[in-house]
Amino acid sequence: MAGLKETLLKETPKIKEFGSGLTAALWNIPGYQKKYALLGSPLGSIHTKIKIHGEEKKIPEGTAHFLEHKLFADKESGNLFDYFASFGASCNAYTSLTGTSYLFSTSENLSKCLELLLDFVQNLHMTPTSIQKEKKVILQEISMYKDHPGWQVFYNLLQNLYHQHPIRNDIAGTKESVLSIGEEILKFCHDTFYHPKSLLLAVIGDLDMEEIIETIEKNQERKTFLPAAEFDFVNLDEPQEIRQKETRVKFSIGQPIIQLGFKINDNPSGGKPLLERDLAFALLSDILFGTGSPAFYEMYDEGLIDDGFSAGFSGEETFGHFILGGGTNHPEKLIERLLEIIKKAKTEGISEGDLERAKKKIWGGFIASLNSLEVLAGQFVKDYRRGLEIVDHFSSLEGINKGQLEYLLTEQLEEEKASISIVEPK
Amino acid sequence: MGSYNFTRHFFPDRGIRLFHLKTDKFKTNSMKCVIPLPLDPGTASANALLPFVLYRGSVDFPRSIDLIRRLEDLFGTDLSVDVRKRGEWQLIDFTLETVNKNFLPGNRDILPETIDILSGILFKPLLENGNFQDTYVEGEKRTLEEEIITLKNNKMEYALERCYQEMCQGEPFSVFRYGDREKIKEITSQELHSHYEVVRKQAPLYIFFVGNVSCEKLKKWVLSSFPPREKVTEIKMNGIEVPARPEKIIVEKDAINQGKLNIGYRTGINRKDPDFPALLVANGLLGSFPHSRLFRTVREEHGLAYYIFSRIESTKGLLTISAGIDPDQFEETIEIIDGEWKKILAGEIDESEVGFTKKALCSQLKISEDNPFDLMGIEMINALNCTGQSRKELIDQIEKVKTHDVSRVLNRVKKDTIFFLEPEEES
Numbered sequence: 001m002a003g004l005k006e007t008l009l010k011e012t013p014k015i016k017e018f019g020s021g022l023t024a025a026l027w028n029i030p031g032y033q034k035k036y037a038l039l040g041s042p043l044g045s046i047h048t049k050i051k052i053h054g055e056e057k058k059i060p061e062g063t064a065h066f067l068e069h070k071l072f073a074d075k076e077s078g079n080l081f082d083y084f085a086s087f088g089a090s091c092n093a094y095t096s097l098t099g100t101s102y103l104f105s106t107s108e109n110l111s112k113c114l115e116l117l118l119d120f121v122q123n124l125h126m127t128p129t130s131i132q133k134e135k136k137v138i139l140q141e142i143s144m145y146k147d148h149p150g151w152q153v154f155y156n157l158l159q160n161l162y163h164q165h166p167i168r169n170d171i172a173g174t175k176e177s178v179l180s181i182g183e184e185i186l187k188f189c190h191d192t193f194y195h196p197k198s199l200l201l202a203v204i205g206d207l208d209m210e211e212i213i214e215t216i217e218k219n220q221e222r223k224t225f226l227p228a229a230e231f232d233f234v235n236l237d238e239p240q241e242i243r244q245k246e247t248r249v250k251f252s253i254g255q256p257i258i259q260l261g262f263k264i265n266d267n268p269s270g271g272k273p274l275l276e277r278d279l280a281f282a283l284l285s286d287i288l289f290g291t292g293s294p295a296f297y298e299m300y301d302e303g304l305i306d307d308g309f310s311a312g313f314s315g316e317e318t319f320g321h322f323i324l325g326g327g328t329n330h331p332e333k334l335i336e337r338l339l340e341i342i343k344k345a346k347t348e349g350i351s352e353g354d355l356e357r358a359k360k361k362i363w364g365g366f367i368a369s370l371n372s373l374e375v376l377a378g379q380f381v382k383d384y385r386r387g388l389e390i391v392d393h394f395s396s397l398e399g400i401n402k403g404q405l406e407y408l409l410t411e412q413l414e415e416e417k418a419s420i421s422i423v424e425p426k
Numbered sequence: 427m428g429s430y431n432f433t434r435h436f437f438p439d440r441g442i443r444l445f446h447l448k449t450d451k452f453k454t455n456s457m458k459c460v461i462p463l464p465l466d467p468g469t470a471s472a473n474a475l476l477p478f479v480l481y482r483g484s485v486d487f488p489r490s491i492d493l494i495r496r497l498e499d500l501f502g503t504d505l506s507v508d509v510r511k512r513g514e515w516q517l518i519d520f521t522l523e524t525v526n527k528n529f530l531p532g533n534r535d536i537l538p539e540t541i542d543i544l545s546g547i548l549f550k551p552l553l554e555n556g557n558f559q560d561t562y563v564e565g566e567k568r569t570l571e572e573e574i575i576t577l578k579n580n581k582m583e584y585a586l587e588r589c590y591q592e593m594c595q596g597e598p599f600s601v602f603r604y605g606d607r608e609k610i611k612e613i614t615s616q617e618l619h620s621h622y623e624v625v626r627k628q629a630p631l632y633i634f635f636v637g638n639v640s641c642e643k644l645k646k647w648v649l650s651s652f653p654p655r656e657k658v659t660e661i662k663m664n665g666i667e668v669p670a671r672p673e674k675i676i677v678e679k680d681a682i683n684q685g686k687l688n689i690g691y692r693t694g695i696n697r698k699d700p701d702f703p704a705l706l707v708a709n710g711l712l713g714s715f716p717h718s719r720l721f722r723t724v725r726e727e728h729g730l731a732y733y734i735f736s737r738i739e740s741t742k743g744l745l746t747i748s749a750g751i752d753p754d755q756f757e758e759t760i761e762i763i764d765g766e767w768k769k770i771l772a773g774e775i776d777e778s779e780v781g782f783t784k785k786a787l788c789s790q791l792k793i794s795e796d797n798p799f800d801l802m803g804i805e806m807i808n809a810l811n812c813t814g815q816s817r818k819e820l821i822d823q824i825e826k827v828k829t830h831d832v833s834r835v836l837n838r839v840k841k842d843t844i845f846f847l848e849p850e851e852e853s
Contacts, residue, residue, distance in 0.1 A: 031451045034793040073726065081716040085782035088789045090715065107792045133729050140684065140732040144750050147581045147682045252681035254575030292494040301561065306569045308576075327576055357498045364502030364525045368454045373796065426681060 020220035021197035025380055027204040035205030036105045036373045039121050040381045043193035044098040045171040049234040061166055062173015065095040066181050067189055069134050070126055080120055089113045095171050111215040118219050124190040142172050149251045149423045153259050157421035160244040161263045164236050167319050197228040202377045235318045240265045248422045256424045258331045260338050263417040264320030271386030275396050281313030284405045286358040288345055295341050304334045331422050346410050350402040359397055430795040431816050432805050441658030445634045445805050446641045453529055455537050455637030456798040459520040461629045462661050465598040471605030472613055472621040475570055477507040477518045482562040483552035500536045501525045511603040513664040513741025515810055520544055526638055538647045545651040563615040574607045581686050589688035589845035592676045599742050628659050634805055636798035663812050666743035668694040674843045679850050685753040686847040691745040693839045697811035703823040704835040709738050710783035717782050719766045730755050741810055745839055753848050773833045780829050788821045
């Protein structure tokens, strides 16, 4: 696979730090119409406790998401969507487990859009009325997700796996936590996690580098910022054991949905080990449960699963879980079978041939995903915060051996760390 | 914008229309093979079942696992199948995406092999005593039935589908893209095979390609992979009549937290209509962007909904507004929507809104050339609407739309059916 690095590296981002402390990655990709920018804050939904000025401070669940809504619905300076629309751009924002992202895409007026993005994210305006109104919208959002049986089955499972890690709750928080959020905490979070030193800007597309650098520089010079405060996210003490073995709820649906989840306690620190764990789990799940595994079509032909069946891992430094499942008419039988497949694989081990094939598949899938500027930018931000580059994905993938997969299989997928969540028709 | 236009090629002896676009912009080569079939309650279920059964076993790959493992070995080549509905067409879609040879060891070109695999799935099915394998047919029948049952799991999609059903009762458009559960149950492998023979001989094949391969090479590969066919039929345009009748309100109860409101309108406008660009602007101004009227009033001003948007179905000539609301606010929401509609009809439109919307629409069209599947999707819809309009031409027409065109075109649009999926009780 030599030479690939050069082909991919034809396009690499230029990293620049500005006077305000803001870091920007400018990535020139000729030939694209779209120009895409993403401004990320490190405050995510799982950050509910931090250490600052030597003291610990609690952040209510859903605060990161609330702040995202609040910055977006900034009425003091007019409707943000209108401003972007007037430049022919569309904007959006989302909160994830480990960060909040504000983004726009446009085919023209890139500099004006960049200024707008930096201005609205770096300025927080609010009034008690505007906070009250935003609560109404967020409660509607929470209510909308509650009508998704797929969402219910997933969150019920996370509630089973975790005792107190905030991942067990919706990114938007709970009704109670949202109602408890007020002006003081929003301002505190904005001062701390939206300081230029904490923000990361990625701009990607067919770019005029000089113009962009000048725009950002001037924009940042115009503003004054408080001194940056050092902070650390504090991990809650999450026990290794799962909280509950099983949850069943009734829902107005046509077919039961199940998820079987394993709590993974061996959480590495550092970018490379985290990436390697992600990749090893992706390979393992493909080999055991992918459409090319012997198990998939056996279960399919027996009517245990349909093509909505999936298996996958999610993890960071403070948590990890491997979840599999989907719609089924035979919940008990399916769960039993999934556990059997894992048990059998533990004794038989992983074959080299399967590993090589799974690697090729992941390689191709990753390259295909890089057609999209959004994926490139999102991947860059995630990698940068982990201290990684795009090419690390390829070298890490090549380096993974079957011993690593077998370790995860035998040491981490433990039956006593497994829980099930079932949503049944009413 | 670049000249991202497809070249079009017709091969009558193969029943193939080939749409080719060469570019080195992407890291993959993408292909879509579409079989458009008239949407009809009598054949919809068999049409929907067909591609999934073909995918399960061919002469070259008798078992799915053989096919999937081969595709994985070809660097995770994506070969997938689905059935969609566009206007009164049921589209059998085969999608192929392979990594460009520049990103593969030894710069090996895997495209010809994957085109061959695709053709084999379509034209060389695995047969048992002259019929499809019973186990595959029964397995796929079950999956398809489940797909239909589980439509109810996605409340937003379910409510929209129900709105279409009520609105277009008796018209082919009311048929679900996967057909009907009872009809699927009854299909035998023999019947499905006879149906396949008709489709194999007569159905036109539309092949779209975006990638770094010359037209000559692609033609050669396609023609050497796909067999000759003689009696292929041509597609005709959909009817888009607007029936004269009073508005309907249908309320259905379900155990949900949030009410799902859908309002269906008839536009009588498809992509061939000279008013189509004005309709795009009107729909954009009304509800398809975050800067649109509905989002601004219903969500931002009144905080009544988390989601509210409008969209058009450009082949059948429909417009729908969808919103997730509290059931107590049903009347208030409808009132606000109707109020905004009336304002637009009366010409109470800000020049800037029209400007923003036109910019956003043109930007969307320009940006579509950054995604191979968007490019192929637009080309396909144009083919169904029997128009060869380029994206550049559409952009030019959108730019010419005036504020009064927006009021005028919306005047052609008639409210037809309100469908509300209502929570059973307060939760």
